[in-house]
Every structure is written in C-alpha cells, then in structure tokens.
Amino acid sequence: MIRKTIFLHPDDNVATVLEKIEAGTEVQIEKSPTEIQTVTAITKIPFLHKIAIIDIPEGTAVIKYGQIIGRATQNIKEGEHVHTKNLKSWFYT
Amino acid sequence: MEFLGYERENGSVGIRNYIAIIPSVVCSSHAAQKIAEKIPNSVCITHPYGCGHFGADWRRIVNILSGLGRNPNVAAALVIGLGCENVTAKVLAKEIEKTGKPTQYLDIQKTGGTQKTIEKGIELASEMRANADKLEKRSFGLDKLILGLECGGSDATSGIITNPAVGVASDAVVAAGGTSILPEFIEWVGTERELAKRCVNPDDGETLIDLIETFTTEAKKLGFDPRMIAPGNIRGGLTTIEEKSLGTVAKGGKAPIQGILSYGEAPPSPGLWLMVEPGLDVESMIGMAAAGAQICTFTTGQGTPTGCAIMPVIKLAGNPETIATMGDDIDLDASIILSGEETIESFGQKILQQIIEVANGKPTVAEKYGHQEFAIWRMPIMFNLGGMAGKLTRFFE
Numbered sequence: 001m002i003r004k005t006i007f008l009h010p011d012d013n014v015a016t017v018l019e020k021i022e023a024g025t026e027v028q029i030e031k032s033p034t035e036i037q038t039v040t041a042i043t044k045i046p047f048l049h050k051i052a053i054i055d056i057p058e059g060t061a062v063i064k065y066g067q068i069i070g071r072a073t074q075n076i077k078e079g080e081h082v083h084t085k086n087l088k089s090w091f092y093t
Numbered sequence: 094m095e096f097l098g099y100e101r102e103n104g105s106v107g108i109r110n111y112i113a114i115i116p117s118v119v120c121s122s123h124a125a126q127k128i129a130e131k132i133p134n135s136v137c138i139t140h141p142y143g144c145g146h147f148g149a150d151w152r153r154i155v156n157i158l159s160g161l162g163r164n165p166n167v168a169a170a171l172v173i174g175l176g177c178e179n180v181t182a183k184v185l186a187k188e189i190e191k192t193g194k195p196t197q198y199l200d201i202q203k204t205g206g207t208q209k210t211i212e213k214g215i216e217l218a219s220e221m222r223a224n225a226d227k228l229e230k231r232s233f234g235l236d237k238l239i240l241g242l243e244c245g246g247s248d249a250t251s252g253i254i255t256n257p258a259v260g261v262a263s264d265a266v267v268a269a270g271g272t273s274i275l276p277e278f279i280e281w282v283g284t285e286r287e288l289a290k291r292c293v294n295p296d297d298g299e300t301l302i303d304l305i306e307t308f309t310t311e312a313k314k315l316g317f318d319p320r321m322i323a324p325g326n327i328r329g330g331l332t333t334i335e336e337k338s339l340g341t342v343a344k345g346g347k348a349p350i351q352g353i354l355s356y357g358e359a360p361p362s363p364g365l366w367l368m369v370e371p372g373l374d375v376e377s378m379i380g381m382a383a384a385g386a387q388i389c390t391f392t393t394g395q396g397t398p399t400g401c402a403i404m405p406v407i408k409l410a411g412n413p414e415t416i417a418t419m420g421d422d423i424d425l426d427a428s429i430i431l432s433g434e435e436t437i438e439s440f441g442q443k444i445l446q447q448i449i450e451v452a453n454g455k456p457t458v459a460e461k462y463g464h465q466e467f468a469i470w471r472m473p474i475m476f477n478l479g480g481m482a483g484k485l486t487r488f489f490e
Contacts, residue, residue, distance in 0.1 A: 004433045006253050016253050016330070018431050048249040049330035065257075065343060067287050069336035082332070089333040092283065092320045 002028045002038065005051065009066030014050040014082050021045040029053050042079040050082040062087050094269055094445075096238065096452035097230040098387075099168065102193030106237040107165035108387045108452040110228060111136050111403065112221045114171050114214070115162055117185050117198075118143025118178035124207050125173040128214035132222050136167075136402045140467055143180040149489070150471060153356070154180050157469045159188030160357050160383025162196070164403045168225035169195035171218050173210065176202030195221055230454075236270030236363060240448065241381035241389035241404065242344045243276065245374035248394025249329035250411030252340015254430040254437060255392045259409065261441020262390065262448060263365065264346035272363045274354070274381050275345035277372035281305060282319045283334030284342055288367070292350045300353060304369070304485055344392055355488045356470055357383035369488040374399055376470040378406065388452055390444065398422050399466045400459025405451050408458060409444065424458050 005015035007029045015029050021041045029037040039053050050064070056076040061068040070087045080086070098106035112135040116125040122139045129137035138161055142154050162170040162185065170189045174182025182198035190196040197217050204210040242263060244251055263273040281288055285305040289298030312319050320334045331337045351364035357380045360366045370380045374397065378389055382404040389401065391408045396419035400406045410416055411427035420426070425447055429435045435443070451457055 006430075006437070008253075008257060008437075018433075046330065048253060050332070064336060065339040067284070067335070067339055069339065070333040083330070084327060084332055087332045089283070089320070089335060091286075092334055 002026045005029055007031060007053075008064060011063050011066045013052060013054050013056055013063050015039075015053050016048055017045050017051055018048070020047050021051070027051060040079050042077060043081045045081045052076045052078055052080045052082050054078050056082075061090070094235055094265075094449065095232045096235070096449050097454065098233050098237065098452065099165075099228045099230060100233075101165050101168075105165035105192070105385065106233045106387070107168065108454075109166040109403075109405065110134060110168045110225050111166055112169050112171065112218050112225060113138060113162050113167040113403070114173065114218060115158055115185060116140070116143070117158070117172055117174040117180050117182040120144070120175040120178065121173040121182075121201055121210075124201060124210045124214065127211045128171065128173065128218055131215045132218045134222070135218065136465065138402055138467060139465075140469070142469065144178045146179060151179065153471065154469060155184060155188065156357050157379060157383045159185045160359075160385070161379070161403050162189035163192045163194075164382055164385055164387070166387050166403050167194065168228065169221035170197075171214060171221065172196070172198040173214060174198060174200045176200040195224065197221075234270060235266055238266060238271040238388065238448075238452065239360065239384070239386040240266050240271065240273045241276070241378060241386035242273055243374060243378055243381070243389055243406070244341060244344060244392035245372075245399075246393040246395040246397040247341070248412055249331065250428070250431065251392050251394040252331070252337065252343060253411075254440075255394070255409050255411035255427040256340055256343040257437045258427055258430065258440040258444055259344040259390050259392055260346035261438055262346075262444035263344065264348050265441070265445045266448070267346065267348040267363070267365050270363055272360050273345065273348070273365045274360065274368050274384060274386055275342060275365060276368040276370045276377045276381060277341065278304065278308070278367070278369045279319055279372045280338055280341040281367075282309060282338055284338035287339070288342060288350060291348075292352070293364075294352060297350070297352050300484055301367070304353075304488065307485060344390070353488070354384060356380045359385045370470050373468070373470065375401075375466045375468040378404065379467060379469060388448060390448070393423070396422055398459075398462075398464065400457065400462075400464030402465035402467060405457045406459050406464075407444075407447055407451055422458060
C-alpha cells in the first residue's frame with residue numbers, strides 16, 4: 001500500500017510522512033492534482049518526519065514550505081530520512 | 094464573499110454588539126463586574142492594572158484598555174474608575190470616544206461610593222444596551238474584516254497542516270481586500286530573511302532583521318538562545334529553527350507584508366501585517382483585539398482552552414489525540430488532513446467558511462463556555478530596553 005505524505009510547495013525537496021514508515025515502503029507525493037510522484041523509503045522514517053523526494057547533494061539547500069530550512073551536511077539519497085544527522089541550519093550553527 | 098455586521102460610527106464593522114464595561118484600575122473591578130452582571134450581551138474587562146504605571150508602561154496600559162473599547166465588536170463603552178489611579182477613567186473614555194461610539198465614565202470616589210456607582214452604571218449601560226439593540230446587521234465585504242492569527246500549545250501537526258491551512262484562509266481574506274495580523278515575533282526567529290523579502294517596503298525588511306538580531310543578542314545575555322529548538326521539537330520531526338519558524342509563520346499565508354505594527358497598534362490599511370509581541374497566547378490575542386481585530390483563528394496541537402472577551406476565537410487542532418481528549422475545546426478538527434480526507438487547500442476553504450459563519454453570529458466554543466482570559470504584554474519589565482534602541486524603540490515603549 002502506498003502511504004500518503006504532506007507536500008507543501010512545488011519547490012520542496014522533502015515531504016512529511018503521515019505515519020511511521022519502514023524502509024522499502026512506497027510513499028506518494030502529490031505535487032499537483034495531476035502529478036503524483038512515488039518514492040521508496042530507503043530508511044525508517046518516524047511519524048511526521050521528513051523524507052527526501054530527490055537526491056540532495058552535500059552543501060545544498062533542503063527546501064520545505066518553498067524556502068530553505070537548512071543545508072545538507074552529507075549527500076542525501078532519494079527516500080532517505082532527513083533530520084539532524086544530515087541537515088543543519090543554514091545561518092545559525 | 095460577505096459577512097453580516099454592525100456598522101460603527103467611524104465606518105468600522107463589528108461582528109458582535111457588546112456593551113464593554115472597563116475598570117480603569119483593579120480597585121474598580123468589583124463595581125464593573127456588578128454592572129456587567131445586569132447588562133445582557135455585555136463584557137467586563139477585568140484586569141490587575143491601572144495604578145502606579147509610568148512612562149512607556151502607562152502608555153501601553155492606556156493603549157490596550159482603550160483599544161479594547163475601540164474594537165468594532167463594542168457598540169458602546171462604560172469606563173469605571175476609582176479616582177486616584179493614574180490610568181484614569183477619563184483618559185480611557187476620551188481615547189475610546191475618538192471612534193465616535195457612545196462612551197461614558199464614572200469615578201467611584203466622585204459618584205458616592207461603590208453601590209451608587211453600580212446603580213448609576215447600570216442605568217447608563219442599560220441605556221447603551223437599548224440603543225445598541227436598535228442597530229441592525231447589514232452585509233459587508235471582507236475588506237471590513239481584520240483577522241488575528243494566533244497559535245499556541247503547538248506540536249508537530251501545527252506547522253505541517255493546521256498553520257498552512259489557516260494560511261490559505263488568511264490569503265483569501267487578504268485577496269478579498271481584508272486584513273490579517275501575524276503576531277509572535279519570537280517565533281519569526283530563523284525566518285526573518287524570508288519574511289523580510291515579503292515586506293512591501295524594503296525598510297521594514299531591514300527593521301525586521303534588525304529586530305530579530307537585536308532580540309536574539311539581548312535574549313542570549315539573559316541566558317536564553319531563541320535560535321535553539323527544543324528536544325521535543327526534534328523528536329517531533331523538526332530539525333532547524335528555520336523549519337520550526339516557517340511552520341509558525343505559515344498561518345500568515347503567502348501574502349505580501351504591508352508593515353510591522355507595534356503591540357496593539359491598529360493596521361492603517363488592509364493586507365497582511367506583522368505585530369511585535371512575544372507569543373504568549375492571551376497577551377497576543379489581546380494585542381490584536383486592541384488593534385481592532387474582530388475575529389481570530391487559534392491553531393493548536395496539544396490543545397488550549399483560552400478565548401478572548403471582545404473577539405471571537407476559532408480554535409483548530411490537527412492532532413487526532415487532542416481531538417479525542419480535548420475536542421470540547423476545539424472548533425475545527427484539522428486532523429482530517431492527516432487522514433487524507435481533506436487537503437490543506439480544501440481545509441483552508443473550510444476555515445474561511447467558519448470565519449464567515451462566526452462573523453455572522455455563530456458562537457465559538459470559547460464563547461459558548463464564556464472564556465474571557467485577559468493579559469497585557471508589559472515589555473518594559475520583561476527586557477533590557479537599553480538593547481532595543483534606535484529604529485526599534487517604537488516596538489518597545
């Protein structure tokens with residue numbers, strides 16, 4: 001079964017999962033009413049945490065709400081959990 | 094899109110038709126309450142202030158108490174003073190009267206004591222009530238509406254679903270020529286550069302960044318770093334301060350920012366406005382009510398009971414557990430976005446519909462239970478004013 005996510009802005013490279021996701025689970029990103037992307041989780045992702053919906057290279061921006069929420073501190077793969085181990089504030093760390 | 098309201102003398106439109114009984118000082122609270130008990134559809138703004146204020150603190154108390162009297166939801170105001178306080182009934186009445194609405198004041202020491210003041214007050218307020226009851230509701234466009242945007246008792250659902258849905262409703266109000274107020278400057282920390290880009294006037298953008306940087310520096314001196322995020326936030330899925338704050342300001346939608354208001358300051362023109370106040374729910378809602386907001390949305394995650402005496406407050410929660418345990422305190426269940434039953438966009442339209450219904454007279458949960466929480470943000474006693482000099486002074490006096 002494909003799991004739903006919250007996708008907040010067309011520019012975002014992360015989405016928020018709406019239940020606890022195990023590695024290997026497919027999640028659905030509704031980019032618009034007509035464009036649905038499917039991403040396979042490659043790590044476990046806790047309830048209301050973020051999943052990368054595209055590869056995010058180290059040093060580049062992680063985007064949510066259409067805005068920069070920080071910098072990738074390592075290469076993040078599509079389907080990976082995005083959190084403190086691979087994302088830091090852009091200005092304040 | 095239209096709502097039904099009461100047109101006031103200055104052209105503003107109320108969605109409630111209250112007689113406000115306002116003690117100018119804590120000492121006249123009892124008399125004010127006894128008067129309000131006898132007047133249907135009245136509100137009594139009971140508070141612990143009024144005596145011993147000076148300078149900026151005095152101006153703030155006067156601005157907020159009189160601002161509540163000026164709110165369009167108030168048809169007429171009666172101020173009850175003692176006589177020896179420095180926030181006098183006369184000063185408050187004079188400020189409220191500038192709107193043109195019927196306003197009277199009584200001082201207990203000059204009226205012959207408490208019981209005579211209560212009798213005289215009931216007489217004056219009854220007449221105000223009778224006149225206000227003659228007013229008929231008419232239809233108005235959303236250009237006459239000022240919407241307050243509050244959030245508190247937040248959790249992970251607030252920033253992801255509920256605030257973005259409120260943002261959809263706020264954008265709709267603004268697009269229809271109305272006004273929204275986004276308060277809680279402490280929760281702009283980390284997103285000030287993005288907010289600054291949305292300011293119509295570039296000077297306001299600079300002021301905003303200066304405000305947040307200065308505040309952060311001053312707060313650090315007091316041992317608090319506003320750029321840290323709490324362990325509970327991290328467990329909930331938030332990683333950076335930017336992300337947390339973007340979730341908070343999402344309730345302001347995507348509209349351009351017209352400018353930055355000080356606490357309780359009325360927006361001079363329509364559109365989305367920021368208001369400088371610290372993010373304590375009741376203080377924040379009182380600031381927006383004093384600025385003339387007739388209605389407020391209040392996003393919560395963990396649940397909150399609070400309301401406001403003058404301004405109906407629509408409470409929304411996105412956490413299904415909160416709906417299960419505190420559903421009686423909540424007007425709108427946003428958790429149906431989590432289950433996929435609604436989208437942020439479609440639920441935002443429902444919020445807008447609820448705003449219209451409440452404006453038209455539907456009581457909110459907080460109104461039904463009689464919530465009248467009240468507090469004023471007294472900045473001068475909270476922070477080191479020395480650090481808030483220059484262009485920022487206007488926000489801190």
